[in-house]
Amino acid sequence: GQQVMQIPQYQHVQEGEDFTTYCNSSTTLSNIQWYKQRPGGHPVFLIQLVKSGEVKKQKRLTFQFGEAKKNSSLHITATQTTDVGTYFCQETSGSRLTFGEGTQLTVNP
Amino acid sequence: EAQVTQNPRYLITVTGKKLTVTCSQNMNHEYMSWYRQDPGLGLRQIYYSMNVEVTDKGDVPEGYKVSRKEKRNFPLILESPSPNQTSLYFCASSFTGLNGYTFGSGTRLTVV
Numbered sequence: 676g677q678q679v680m681q682i683p684q685y686q687h688v689q690e691g692e693d694f695t696t697y698c699n700s701s702t703t704l705s706n707i708q709w710y711k712q713r714p715g716g717h718p719v720f721l722i723q724l725v726k727s728g729e730v731k732k733q734k735r736l737t738f739q740f741g742e743a744k745k746n747s748s749l750h751i752t753a754t755q756t757t758d759v760g761t762y763f764c765q766e767t768s769g770s771r772l773t774f775g776e777g778t779q780l781t782v783n784p
Numbered sequence: 785e786a787q788v789t790q791n792p793r794y795l796i797t798v799t800g801k802k803l804t805v806t807c808s809q810n811m812n813h814e815y816m817s818w819y820r821q822d823p824g825l826g827l828r829q830i831y832y833s834m835n836v837e838v839t840d841k842g843d844v845p846e847g848y849k850v851s852r853k854e855k856r857n858f859p860l861i862l863e864s865p866s867p868n869q870t871s872l873y874f875c876a877s878s879f880t881g882l883n884g885y886t887f888g889s890g891t892r893l894t895v896v
Contacts, residue, residue, distance in 0.1 A: 772829050
């Protein structure tokens with residue numbers, strides 16, 4: 676499948692600070708999905724982006740799909756300790772799923 | 785409750801002893817898939833299935849087998865486990881395969 680590169684690998688923030696993780700591909704993506712995995716847990720689907728330039732919000736989370744559909748971002752405003760976990764992007768090519776390596780977020784209270 | 789159920793949650797076994805990890809979903813999903821998660825390597829797809837009796841290899845299929853005889857079940861079979869198959873395994877399902885997947889709680893396998 677295609678490769679999606681995700682940065683940064685780790686992010687440590689103080690509670691209340693913002694957080695952003697980026698997902699990049701060298702080729703055009705048909706769609707992109709975002710997941711959150713809490714420590715010791717399993718990935719949980721957050722959202723899907725399909726359209727060029729699409730922006731979706733879920734409370735403090737904002738998801739963007741680039742105009743060229745080669746990159747995506749997840750931004751969390753005013754992080755809370757409940758945001759701790761690893762955030763993955765994932766692209767679909769047919770039935771093949773490829774995940775980014777994830778960004779592990781820690782939040783200091 | 786809509787869910788993907790994997791069993792067992794934890795398993796320690798010896799090299800060469802055949803094992804099966806079961807996966808069942810109650811959402812009538814067409815698509816099911818197996819992943820392994822390893823530190824520094826992220827989630828990698830082992831096998832996937834688009835419907836009953838339709839399966840295909842993912843990125844890391846060596847050493848694994850699957851079957852899809854019924855829509856709800858998608859077991860992962862390790863015929864002769866080796867220590868490099870020590871990992872955290874996830875089963876997941878999706879209605880269309882083109883949107884989000886629902887993951888099971890995971891199976892932590894240790895092969896000694």
